[in-house]
Amino acid sequence: MTVDRCAWVRDAIRLLEADANRNADTHLHVFPLPAEWGIDLYLKDESVHPTGSLKHRLARSLILYGLVNGRIDEATTLVEASSGSTAVSEAYFARMLGLDFVTVIPRGTSREKIELIQFYGGRCHVVDDPATMYDEAQRLADEAGGHYLDQFTFAERATDWRGNNNIAESVFEQLAAERHPVPSWIVVGAGTGGTSATFGRYVRYRRHPTRIAVVDPENSAYTAAWRTGRLDHTTGVPSRIEGIGRPRVEPSFVPGVIDEVLPIPDAASLAAIRLLKDRTLHWAGGSTGTNLVGAFRLIARMIRAGEHGSVVTLICDGGARYARTYYDDAWVAEQGFDLAPHRERMERFLSTGEWS
Numbered sequence: 001m002t003v004d005r006c007a008w009v010r011d012a013i014r015l016l017e018a019d020a021n022r023n024a025d026t027h028l029h030v031f032p033l034p035a036e037w038g039i040d041l042y043l044k045d046e047s048v049h050p051t052g053s054l055k056h057r058l059a060r061s062l063i064l065y066g067l068v069n070g071r072i073d074e075a076t077t078l079v080e081a082s083s084g085s086t087a088v089s090e091a092y093f094a095r096m097l098g099l100d101f102v103t104v105i106p107r108g109t110s111r112e113k114i115e116l117i118q119f120y121g122g123r124c125h126v127v128d129d130p131a132t133m134y135d136e137a138q139r140l141a142d143e144a145g146g147h148y149l150d151q152f153t154f155a156e157r158a159t160d161w162r163g164n165n166n167i168a169e170s171v172f173e174q175l176a177a178e179r180h181p182v183p184s185w186i187v188v189g190a191g192t193g194g195t196s197a198t199f200g201r202y203v204r205y206r207r208h209p210t211r212i213a214v215v216d217p218e219n220s221a222y223t224a225a226w227r228t229g230r231l232d233h234t235t236g237v238p239s240r241i242e243g244i245g246r247p248r249v250e251p252s253f254v255p256g257v258i259d260e261v262l263p264i265p266d267a268a269s270l271a272a273i274r275l276l277k278d279r280t281l282h283w284a285g286g287s288t289g290t291n292l293v294g295a296f297r298l299i300a301r302m303i304r305a306g307e308h309g310s311v312v313t314l315i316c317d318g319g320a321r322y323a324r325t326y327y328d329d330a331w332v333a334e335q336g337f338d339l340a341p342h343r344e345r346m347e348r349f350l351s352t353g354e355w356s
Contacts, residue, residue, distance in 0.1 A: 008074040009067050012097050016060055016067075019096065023050060028174045029315070031280065031292075037353060038308035039299055040180055044171055045315040047284065051089040051120075053243075053317035057167060058159070058194060059089035062149045063097070065158035077102065077146030081137040083109040083124075084242055085317055086151050091122030100146075104137045106130040112321055130238060155194025156252035161201035168202035171312055184302065184309035187213045187294045189244030189287045189316070190222050193253030200257025211259040215294035217287075218266045220245030222253060226261040240266050240335070241286040243316055262294045269293060270326050271342035273319065283319030286326050291316070296346060300355035 026048050031041040049056035066072040078094050080087050083105035094101035101122040105114070106129075114124050127136050134152070141148035160166060168186075175181045186203070188195045196214050203210040216223045219237040222245070224230070231249045239245025272289035276282055291313040299311055325331050332339065349355050 005073050009072075012067055012072075012074075013064065015096055016064055016093065019050070019093075020060065025170050025174070028171065028312075029280070029282065031276075033299070033350070034353070037299075037303060039302055040178065040310040041295055041299065042171075042175070042183075042310060042312045043280075043282070043288075043315050044167070044312060045282070046167075047315050047318040049089075051085070051092045052321070053085035053089065053285075054167075054195065054314060055085040055089045055243075055317075056092075058086060058151060058155055058192070059093055061158040062090070062151060062154055063093050065154060066147050066149065071147045072099070074098070077141070077144040078149055079137050079141040079144070079146050080104070080149045080151060081133040082151060083113055087122060088113070088116045088120065090149060091117050091120035095121040100144075102140060104133045104140065106133065110325075112324070116321075151194075152192050152246075152250040152252055154252070155192035155250075156197040156254055159194060159198050161198045162205060166198065166202065167195070168199045172202075172206070172208075175310065175312070178310065180308065180310035182208050182310075183210050183312045184307065185211050185213055185295070185298045185311045187215060187291050187298065187311065187313040189241075189290050190214045190216065190220075190253060191244045191246065191250075191287075193222075193250050195314075196258055197252060197254040200254065204257065212257060213260045213262055213294055213298060214258050215244075215262050215264050215290045217241040217245040217264060217269060217290055219247065220263075221247060221249050223261050223263045225249045225253075226255050226258060229255075231255070241269055241290055242322075243285065243287040244290060262297060264290045264293045265342065267337040267339055268342040268345075270332060270337060271339040272296075272346060273326060274339070275343060275346050277319065282315060284315045285317040285319055285322050287316045288314065289326075293342075293346070296349050297355050300349055300353060303353040 027045045029043040046054035077100040080103045087103035104125045200212045225233040234248045269289035272292040295313045
């Protein structure tokens with residue numbers, strides 16, 4: 001590495017750290033539960049990042065990982081396989097560093113997502129078959145002499161579970177003055193698997209008794225893979241809850257640090273985000289609904305067992321991106337979703353503490 005190139009990399013890392021320092025840590029909201037339950041539910045609001053989602057942390061970590069490993073310099077084209085929030089955040093950081101960014105997306109990706117990626121200067125490369133996205137991204141990176149960020153492989157290792165933009169460390173610091181500072185459960189979804197790996201490793205490293213639950217939408221491979229140990233399990237069907245669930249088990253999924261995987265119906269996830277908006281005014285995406293349903297189920301289990309404590313989950317992104325889908329009654333009806341029985345179950349739980 002030349003002296004000039006070393007100077008560029010050092011400045012690039014400074015810019016990424018400055019971005020982290022400018023943005024105060026994300027809020028930890030309290031979801032209202034009956035006081036007599038003796039259980040507190042917290043929502044870590046990742047939607048307030050500059051690019052509006054949990055993936056802001058991941059994108060920064062992936063690019064830092066490339067920089068410190070000598071894979072990115074001032075002339076590197078960054079490439080990803082993503083049509084969603086990860087690509088939006090990576091485009092943001094690529095523009096900050098003056099780097100070209102291209103993401104491979106499947107045909108049919110929503111216009112809203114494409115416009116967000118393009119807003120930050122990213123380019124979208126369309127493929128007809130979503131299963132070819134990974135290979136196509138690697139091909140584009142090879143042809144450009146660039147770097148394939150590869151969120152599905154590097155998510156679990158790019159984020160240091162002991163520090164460096166660690167969401168787990170942030171949660172525990174924010175809980176320090178609460179009545180139950182060490183949560184009984186942390187509930188997260190799995191897209192890449194990086195978030196569950198970070199939380200799972202951190203609680204073991206810090207010797208906390210906290211358990212990690214992964215909530216999994218329909219069509220995802222993670223539930224069966226975790227239960228059977230078959231990490232080659234595939235479904236061949238994409239998730240309808242954006243950001244989580246995968247048709248295959250991704251390399252960043254670390255089953256050994258997970259205590260439970262809870263399958264969640266997609267209609268329940270969509271009912272939950274509407275309940276969340278009505279009860280707290282927080283407008284969130286579908287994966288947040290999946291988290292919330294899983295948290296409710298675990299809290300009901302704690303109540304049955306006579307346990308007190310706290311549960312933490314995430315607001316993964318904001319609801320504005322889904323105004324024409326998850327929050328649109330006509331779209332919901334077209335998909336064949338019936339939200340009513342799931343909403344009734346959650347309302348009954350919040351009144352009685354029982355999950356039928």
